[in-house]
Amino acid sequence: MTGVQYARPTSTSEAIEALRSDDAARMIAGGTDLMVQMRLGHRRPSLVVDTAGLTELHQLDCGPASVIGAATTLRTMLGEPGLVKQYTALAQSANLLGGRQIQAVATFGGNVCNASPAAETATPLLAYDAEVEIAGPDGVRVVALRDFFTGPGETALARGELLVAFRLPASAGIRRSAYRRLQLRRSVDIAVVSASACVDIVDERIAHARVAIGAVNAVPTIVDEAAAALEGVSMAAADADVRRDAIAVAAAACRSASRPIDDVRASSRYRSAMVEVIVARVLGDVLGVG
Ligand SMILES: Cc1cc2nc3c(=O)[nH]c(=O)nc-3n(C[C@H](O)[C@H](O)[C@H](O)COP(=O)(O)OP(=O)(O)OC[C@H]3O[C@@H](n4cnc5c(N)ncnc54)[C@H](O)[C@@H]3O)c2cc1C
Numbered sequence: 431m432t433g434v435q436y437a438r439p440t441s442t443s444e445a446i447e448a449l450r451s452d453d454a455a456r457m458i459a460g461g462t463d464l465m466v467q468m469r470l471g472h473r474r475p476s477l478v479v480d481t482a483g484l485t486e487l488h489q490l491d492c493g494p495a496s497v498i499g500a501a502t503t504l505r506t507m508l509g510e511p512g513l514v515k516q517y518t519a520l521a522q523s524a525n526l527l528g529g530r531q532i533q534a535v536a537t538f539g540g541n542v543c544n545a546s547p548a549a550e551t552a553t554p555l556l557a558y559d560a561e562v563e564i565a566g567p568d569g570v571r572v573v574a575l576r577d578f579f580t581g582p583g584e585t586a587l588a589r590g591e592l593l594v595a596f597r598l599p600a601s602a603g604i605r606r607s608a609y610r611r612l613q614l615r616r617s618v619d620i621a622v623v624s625a626s627a628c629v630d631i632v633d634e635r636i637a638h639a640r641v642a643i644g645a646v647n648a649v650p651t652i653v654d655e656a657a658a659a660l661e662g663v664s665m666a667a668a669d670a671d672v673r674r675d676a677i678a679v680a681a682a683a684c685r686s687a688s689r690p691i692d693d694v695r696a697s698s699r700y701r702s703a704m705v706e707v708i709v710a711r712v713l714g715d716v717l718g719v720g
Contacts, residue, residue, distance in 0.1 A: 434468070435477040442486055442565045442594065445479050450567055450590035452477045457592050459501050460535035462528070463544040479592075486565075486594050487539065492516065494600035500539025500593040504551075508533070517598070519554035519607035519626045526550060526611060539593045542578070545585050546620075547691060548645035552579070553626035554609050556642035556652050558598045566591035579649035603632035608715035610708050611645075614695060621645040622696045623704045625684070625712045629660065636663045641680060641713070646688045646705050655683035656709065665717070673717045681710040 435452075439445040449455045455477040458464050467473040481487050487501035492512040504524040507513055514521040527550040528536060541551045542562070552575075560575040567590045575596070578586050587593065607628035611621035624644035629636045641656035659679040664672055690701035714720035 434475060436480065437477060438480045438483050440483040442484060442592070445481075445484060445592055446565060446567055446590050448477065448479045449592060453589070455479055457481060457543070459537040459540040460503065460532075462532055462536045463540060463546075481537070481539070481592075487592075489595060496598045498538055498596045498598070500543075500595055501537050502539075504533040504536050504538070505530075507538070516605070517554065517558065517607065519557055519609040519628060520551060522609040523550045523554050523611075523624075523626070526609075538596060542575070542596075543585055543587065543593055545579055545581075545583050545649070547582055547648055547650065548621045548624065549650060550611070550621065550624070550644075552650035553624055553642035553644040554607065554628075555596060555598075556650055557607060557626040557628035557640040559640060561597045561599075563594040563597060564591050565594050570594070572597070576652050582648050602630040602638050605630050606716045608712050610712040610715070612704050612708050620695070623701055623708045625705070625709045627709070627712045627716045629716055631665050634665045636660050636665065641684060641709060643684050643688065643705055643709065646690050646701050648689070648691065651687065653680075653684045653687045655687065656680035659683060660713070660717075663717075670719050673719050677710055677713040677717060677719065680713055681706045684709040 437448045454475050456475040458478040459481045481501040487499045489497055489499040491497040508524055538551050541549050555575055561572050562575055562578055564571050573586055609626045611624035613619040623646055626642045628640045630638040639657040639660035642652045644650040659676050663676045685706040688702055688705050690698035692698040
């Protein structure tokens with residue numbers, strides 16, 4: 431790790447300039463992914479550009495629509511009761527990521543830009559239809575998060591670009607969301623399968639639904655067929671059986687949409703079976719038929 435240059439810009443334009451100046455430059459936030467990768471020799475940046483001095487990346491605006499700066503740490507989010515209440519799935523995922531020490535420095539931007547298929551906070555953000563605000567040499571552009579992941583460890587960020595913030599649109603009604611993951615150990619571990627679901631309820635019906643799966647495909651994925659099985663379904667107490675049937679269809683759709691990875695933690699066959707189980711559970715949480 432010798433010979434790595436360090437820059438601590440105080441404006442986004444300075445950061446872009448630094449990133450542009452060096453082919454092998456990378457942003458660094460908490461460093462909980464990047465420093466490990468550098469130590470292992472998996473990434474060899476010649477310049478690291480710190481997010482610490484970039485005010486825009488630390489913005490936190492909780493309203494009907496919310497903005498979460500890329501450099502917001504998980505602990506900061508978990509300390510904001512308004513955000514925790516409104517974004518249950520995101521808070522649940524943040525609570526499960528690493529331990530307390532990791533959560534104190536790890537950021538949402540770092541988790542998403544690292545682009546692991548198992549990135550904890552990716553599926554909740556997908557389920558909230560999040561958009562990412564990206565700043566670069568050509569100005570600011572906004573991209574749907576579902577188009578941001580281009581492969582394991584790869585994103586839509588071009589040279590000289592950095593992630594500024596996540597934009598979370600307002601709910602169309604009463605919002606309910608949840609996150610679940612399957613892990614092999616009880617303590618700090620990475621998900622073998624994860625899933626998030628979010629529904630907006632209007633007049634006791636599901637007006638809008640989103641289901642996203644993680645640690646299954648090469649990138650965290652929204653399953654539109656699962657949402658289609660849920661939209662229009664009644665949330666009335668008397669219709670619990672209708673919701674159970676819809677959950678079974680949605681969970682099966684997620685299994686069909688999975689092209690599971692095979693790795694040291696689980697076979698693709700196991701993941702394929704488990705994604706259906708985990709999606710059914712997370713939807714049970716959200717639709718109150720657990
Ligand atoms: C002990 C341990 C346990 C962990 N457990 C989990 C877990 O359970 N689940 C999980 O998902 N992860 C886990 N992680 C991984 C890691 O903690 C998370 O992915 C974390 O959110 C990364 O955030 P960071 O701020 O530390 O990112 P960094 O390491 O600083 O950066 C990660 C990547 O994102 C890029 N980046 C960061 N910010 C920006 C930006 N604003 N614009 C453009 N690029 C940017 C960096 O260049 C780098 O490539 C664990 C790590 C450790 C060490």
